[in-house]
Amino acid sequence: MPSLVIQDLHVAIGEKEIVKGLSLTIKSGEVHAIMGPNGTGKSTLSKAIAGHPDYTITAGDVLLDGTSILAQEADERARAGLFLAFQYPSEIPGVSIANFLRAAVQARMAEGEELDATAYYKRLYAKMDMLKIDRKFTSRSVNEGFSGGEKKRCEILQMAMLEPKFALMDETDSGLDIDALRIVSEGVNTLRGPDLGVLMITHYQRLLNYIVPDYVHVMWDGRIVKSGDKSLALELEAKGYDWVKKELALA
Amino acid sequence: MATTDTLAQDTAATENPVAGIDQTKGDFSYDVSYAFDAGTGLNEDTVRYISSVKKEAPWILEFRLKALAKFRSMPMPTHWATKDLENIDFDKIRYYLSQGQKPKRTWDEVPDDIKKTFERLGIPEQERKFLAGVEAQFDSEAAYSNIKDIVAKQGVIFVNSTEGLREHPELFKKFFGKVIPTGDNKFAALNSAVFSGGSFIYVPKGVKVAQPLQAYFRINAENFGQFERTLIIADEGAEVTYMEGCTAPKFSTSTLHSAVVELVALKGAKIQYITVQNWANNVFNLVTKRGVAHEEAEIKWIDCNIGSRLTMKYPGVVLKGRKARGEVISIALANDGQHQDTGAKMIHAADETTSNIVAKSISVGQGRSTYRGVVHIPKHLKGCKNNTECDALLINTNSRTDTYPAITVRGDRNYVQHEASVSKVNEEMIFYMQQRGLTEGQAMSLAVNGFINDLARQFPMEYSVELKRLIDLEMEGSVG
Ligand SMILES: Nc1ncnc2c1ncn2[C@@H]1O[C@H](COP(=O)(O)OP(=O)(O)OP(=O)(O)O)[C@@H](O)[C@H]1O
Numbered sequence: 001m002p003s004l005v006i007q008d009l010h011v012a013i014g015e016k017e018i019v020k021g022l023s024l025t026i027k028s029g030e031v032h033a034i035m036g037p038n039g040t041g042k043s044t045l046s047k048a049i050a051g052h053p054d055y056t057i058t059a060g061d062v063l064l065d066g067t068s069i070l071a072q073e074a075d076e077r078a079r080a081g082l083f084l085a086f087q088y089p090s091e092i093p094g095v096s097i098a099n100f101l102r103a104a105v106q107a108r109m110a111e112g113e114e115l116d117a118t119a120y121y122k123r124l125y126a127k128m129d130m131l132k133i134d135r136k137f138t139s140r141s142v143n144e145g146f147s148g149g150e151k152k153r154c155e156i157l158q159m160a161m162l163e164p165k166f167a168l169m170d171e172t173d174s175g176l177d178i179d180a181l182r183i184v185s186e187g188v189n190t191l192r193g194p195d196l197g198v199l200m201i202t203h204y205q206r207l208l209n210y211i212v213p214d215y216v217h218v219m220w221d222g223r224i225v226k227s228g229d230k231s232l233a234l235e236l237e238a239k240g241y242d243w244v245k246k247e248l249a250l251a
Numbered sequence: 252m253a254t255t256d257t258l259a260q261d262t263a264a265t266e267n268p269v270a271g272i273d274q275t276k277g278d279f280s281y282d283v284s285y286a287f288d289a290g291t292g293l294n295e296d297t298v299r300y301i302s303s304v305k306k307e308a309p310w311i312l313e314f315r316l317k318a319l320a321k322f323r324s325m326p327m328p329t330h331w332a333t334k335d336l337e338n339i340d341f342d343k344i345r346y347y348l349s350q351g352q353k354p355k356r357t358w359d360e361v362p363d364d365i366k367k368t369f370e371r372l373g374i375p376e377q378e379r380k381f382l383a384g385v386e387a388q389f390d391s392e393a394a395y396s397n398i399k400d401i402v403a404k405q406g407v408i409f410v411n412s413t414e415g416l417r418e419h420p421e422l423f424k425k426f427f428g429k430v431i432p433t434g435d436n437k438f439a440a441l442n443s444a445v446f447s448g449g450s451f452i453y454v455p456k457g458v459k460v461a462q463p464l465q466a467y468f469r470i471n472a473e474n475f476g477q478f479e480r481t482l483i484i485a486d487e488g489a490e491v492t493y494m495e496g497c498t499a500p501k502f503s504t505s506t507l508h509s510a511v512v513e514l515v516a517l518k519g520a521k522i523q524y525i526t527v528q529n530w531a532n533n534v535f536n537l538v539t540k541r542g543v544a545h546e547e548a549e550i551k552w553i554d555c556n557i558g559s560r561l562t563m564k565y566p567g568v569v570l571k572g573r574k575a576r577g578e579v580i581s582i583a584l585a586n587d588g589q590h591q592d593t594g595a596k597m598i599h600a601a602d603e604t605t606s607n608i609v610a611k612s613i614s615v616g617q618g619r620s621t622y623r624g625v626v627h628i629p630k631h632l633k634g635c636k637n638n639t640e641c642d643a644l645l646i647n648t649n650s651r652t653d654t655y656p657a658i659t660v661r662g663d664r665n666y667v668q669h670e671a672s673v674s675k676v677n678e679e680m681i682f683y684m685q686q687r688g689l690t691e692g693q694a695m696s697l698a699v700n701g702f703i704n705d706l707a708r709q710f711p712m713e714y715s716v717e718l719k720r721l722i723d724l725e726m727e728g729s730v731g
């Protein structure tokens with residue numbers, strides 16, 4: 001079964017170590033939630049896995065279906081089936097969503113293979129309808145002038161179009177209004193299935209009511225310090241991070 | 252709306268790319284035997300030789316000899332332009348090479364050794380598909396020149412400069428060398444001394460040429476200088492679009508391309524002049540382009556400069572008649588080892604004239620872009636408007652960009668607006684695109700295409716598709 005295995009991962013930015021020995025195995029079909037205070041290294045973890053050049057992996061490994069991906073460029077990892085829904089998606093002036101996604105879809109096709117434009121638009125519109133994104137957005141530049149919530153919705157649209165094996169979703173819920181949270185969650189739930197593994201970073205238990213995780217992990221100072229099922233999120237919400245801190249001090 | 256556009260582009264990309272300007276395809280040369288060769292170096296004999304093989308009228312020889320003297324007396328403009336100009340060795344250049352002075356009217360008649368070059372560049376195919384006429388210049392002379400019957404029947408003249416001056420002196424002499432005088436700059440003087448090839452076009456009153464006329468300039472020989480001379484006259488109410496494409500094989504020695512292009516748009520006429528050049532990076536490309544727009548006439552330059560070692564080119568419009576309009580849309584991409592020194596000139600000389608300049612430059616690696624603009628509106632005029640916008644995109648920190656906008660607007664009855672921006676392709680944006688599966692080169696290329704998107708959309712479809720493809724090639728070559 002396909003898996004994303006993070007083994008004792010250490011990540012540094014410059015000289016500073018941010019992720020300090022984190023291990024986690026995500027199997028296809030599973031949804032893992034990671035919660036943790038601000039600045040604890042959640043985004044760093046997701047970007048390092050995706051292959052951001054500024055993040056140095058000083059020790060450990062990341063395996064996709066049993067093969068280390070650390071030597072691969074970000075785009076190779078993406079084409080191998082890894083998707084990152086960014087906490088802060090970049091704007092790409094002058095490049096429409098339709099053209100951007102078409103280039104991304106094309107990048108996954110074999111050399112010489114031609115993209116069927118009609119089929120592509122049909123699929124794009126279907127996914128947009130699912131996420132209740134106005135079709136006018138296809139001609140807008142990627143993320144340029146988008147509201148916070150529109151950006152997040154556009155990330156999920158891309159995920160739906162690119163059909164990754166593993167998706168790292170970094171605070172996809174933040175910035176979404178109540179209706180949008182429901183729509184985006186429904187969208188993710190539609191994508192959920194035996195062929196997709198998800199690592200979902202969030203601060204809010206609320207999201208987990210919509211996208212019910214199989215596992216919940218608490219990240220603290222670059223490590224996973226506590227794991228459990230969805231009830232851990234409820235407990236965390238009730239007791240706050242001080243509770244985790246106290247438990248850590250006792251250990 | 253916009254999505255149908257995208258669909259249309261899809262089809263265009265597969266069915267109708269403008270062939271021939273892709274430098275990876277253009278980098279080849281065949282051995283050609285030249286019947287006419289002015290030898291290496293430049294003196295009066297060179298000029299006399301060129302004039303005699305062309306069987307020119309005495310006034311033209313005189314014009315050439317005066318220009319040669321002018322060229323010799325003028326200093327290199329290195330007090331404001333790059334010192335790299337000093338590396339041009341005028342004694343090592345060959346000024347005239349051809350197989351003959353009369354272009355063929357059918358491709359079948361074009362000698363095989365030349366024809367195979369144009370076939371490889373895809374010119375005959377393009378002509379069949381969407382052009383009203385084609386002139387294909389090979390080194391000094393047009394090897395082929397033809398215009399579709401229906402266009403010719405409307406009285407449109409489309410010939411090379413030799414033929415134009417010989418067959419229609421009354422028509423062309425009036426404007427020849429008038430828009431750009433010999434002494435305009437050192438390279439205009441050089442061109443005036445040794446010019447050969449280029450197009451002479453006349454569009455009669457009220458005739459609107461529906462499809463574009465195209466010229467293709469091909470340099471084949473090493474150490475060669477190409478000096479085409481183009482003059483386009485659109486009579487009252489006439490309309491014409493002219494497109495030029497240029498390539499040369501990549502030699503280890505430098506090649507010189509120094510053209511002069513003059514446009515005359517008479518009352519109410521419209522001329523659109525589109526250049527997509529992709530020179531090999533040993534070419535010094537020093538071109539003077541200017542048009543005169545009479546009352547209510549419109550001249551639009553669309554100028555895309557890719558490749559070359561040094562390009563210096565500032566298309567201009569003299570707005571001579573009331574309500575004349577001038578526009579320059581300029582895109583320059585300077586890759587490693589290249590310097591694009593481009594810009595625009597707008598000389599307002601009548602009331603209520605308007606001009607618009609949009610210049611976008613992209614500098615990659617050690618590439619260098621310079622924008623130079625001149626906008627001149629004298630005090631006595633009223634109701635004139637200029638809008639100038641220059642945007643630079645830098646890709647990697649070594650790139651360099653300079654902007655020298657010279658806007659002299661006098662009087663308070665005119666309106667000028669100027670905006671400039673410099674942006675960088677940032678690493679986060681590239682990472683974002685790579686995360687979606689695009690290679691670094693594809694990501695860069697998409698960023699660059701996005702940067703020029705609003706301009707590229709104004710081009711005829713075939714050219715915007717080709718431009719995108721050229722940028723893709725440049726950008727993919729620019730990352731390791
Ligand atoms: N490019 C960078 N340069 C220097 N420090 C950085 C950089 N990126 C992140 N950091 C630091 O690394 C630490 C972890 O940041 P990260 O963004 O991974 O936290 P996070 O857990 O995602 O927080 P949040 O919940 O606020 O999103 C922070 O202290 C942050 O300031």
Ligand SMILES: [Mg+2]
Nearest residue numbers: 042043044087
């Ligand atoms: Mg974060």
